[in-house]
Amino acid sequence: QLQLNYYSKSCPKAEEIIKQKVIELYNEHGNTAVSWVRNLFHDCIVESCDASLLLESVGDVVSEQTSERSSGMRNFKYVKTIKAAVEKECPLTVSCADIVALSARDGIAMLGGPKFEMKTGRRDGKESHVTMVEEFIPNHNDSISLVLSRFQAIGVDVEATVALLGGHSVGRVHCMNMVHRLYPTVDPKLDPTYAAYLKLRCPTPNPDPNAVLYARNDRKTPMIIDNNYYKNILQHKGLLTVDEELATDPRTSPYVKKMAADNGYFNEQFSRAVQLLSENNPLTGDQGEIRKDCRYVNAN
Numbered sequence: 495q496l497q498l499n500y501y502s503k504s505c506p507k508a509e510e511i512i513k514q515k516v517i518e519l520y521n522e523h524g525n526t527a528v529s530w531v532r533n534l535f536h537d538c539i540v541e542s543c544d545a546s547l548l549l550e551s552v553g554d555v556v557s558e559q560t561s562e563r564s565s566g567m568r569n570f571k572y573v574k575t576i577k578a579a580v581e582k583e584c585p586l587t588v589s590c591a592d593i594v595a596l597s598a599r600d601g602i603a604m605l606g607g608p609k610f611e612m613k614t615g616r617r618d619g620k621e622s623h624v625t626m627v628e629e630f631i632p633n634h635n636d637s638i639s640l641v642l643s644r645f646q647a648i649g650v651d652v653e654a655t656v657a658l659l660g661g662h663s664v665g666r667v668h669c670m671n672m673v674h675r676l677y678p679t680v681d682p683k684l685d686p687t688y689a690a691y692l693k694l695r696c697p698t699p700n701p702d703p704n705a706v707l708y709a710r711n712d713r714k715t716p717m718i719i720d721n722n723y724y725k726n727i728l729q730h731k732g733l734l735t736v737d738e739e740l741a742t743d744p745r746t747s748p749y750v751k752k753m754a755a756d757n758g759y760f761n762e763q764f765s766r767a768v769q770l771l772s773e774n775n776p777l778t779g780d781q782g783e784i785r786k787d788c789r790y791v792n793a794n
């Protein structure tokens with residue numbers, strides 16, 4: 495079972511080392527912290543917080559990172575920096591799954607979000623769940639009903655789901671994922687002034703997938719996890735269809751309004767929601783393994 499300070503005897507400095515590395519990486523590349531938040535979502539919602547997301551394609555393994563749902567994900571190479579520091583202190587002791595969880599927690603703090611405790615003791619899975627990625631991770635234009643049911647299936651209630659989407663208070667969206675709302679005609683649900691701005695960011699309906707054309711999720715505080723996301727979506731300035739729907743669906747809009755009005759309430763719910771997400775179906779005890787290199791299952 496997961497517990498607070500799982501490594502207190504086996505590697506007492508583990509959490510501190512991870513936090514230090516997250517801070518150092520943030521100071522070099524601020525967007526690493528943004529990536530740690532998205533990584534937690536993409537790992538934990540797919541079957542388990544088992545670091546399946548981190549596996550790279552090799553031999554029979556096809557990486558979850560190759561899924562279309564993982565589009566735009568970045569900074570995987572810096573997980574290595576964190577893992578190396580932890581391995582140096584305590585070889586083969588701290589799981590990559592706990593690194594995913596703790597780096598997200600510490601990344602959230604660096605981005606001005608809430609600070610909270612997180613249980614540890616997750617073990618690493620031995621397989622990529624690439625064939626399940628599209629089943630578990632909603633698409634940007636899926637309905638809010640589908641989004642709610644996906645989260646409900648892993649024990650995340652409606653209020654917590656609304657809070658988790660607050661992750662879209664930081665980071666970016668590539669044009670590829672929103673041009674359908676701009677061309678051939680602007681989605682009437684999108685604020686027209688904002689749409690005009692987004693068209694400047696994304697000038698063509700068929701963006702070259704290799705071109706790095708994107709807009710920031712939250713123009714006002716793009717690198718701060720705060721309730722500005724909810725203010726934006728209430729003004730119909732959400733980039734994705736799911737963002738827009740979150741603001742208008744009767745099941746979610748009361749929470750959206752409350753979070754827009756009260757950053758303290760948002761922080762409270764965001765902490766609770768991240769903890770819930772991070773505890774989805776972990777491998778514990780003698781299940782799985784402690785990976786030596788987060789990119790590959792151990793050779794045996």
Ligand code: HEM
Nearest residue numbers: 531532535565566632633634641658661665666667668671
């Ligand atoms: C429910 C449905 C969700 C959908 C459909 C969705 C979809 C997306 C899409 C399409 C992008 C843009 C990727 C790109 O073009 O680069 C994105 C970015 C992002 N998402 Fe989500 N997301 C969802 C939930 C979440 C949750 C729960 C979190 C975390 C708590 C999260 C965190 C992020 C972050 C931090 C980014 C910015 C990444 C970056 O700038 O590198 N998302 N999401």
Ligand SMILES: [Ca+2]
Nearest residue numbers: 537540542546
């Ligand atoms: Ca996983």
Ligand SMILES: [Ca+2]
Nearest residue numbers: 663712715718
């Ligand atoms: Ca923000």
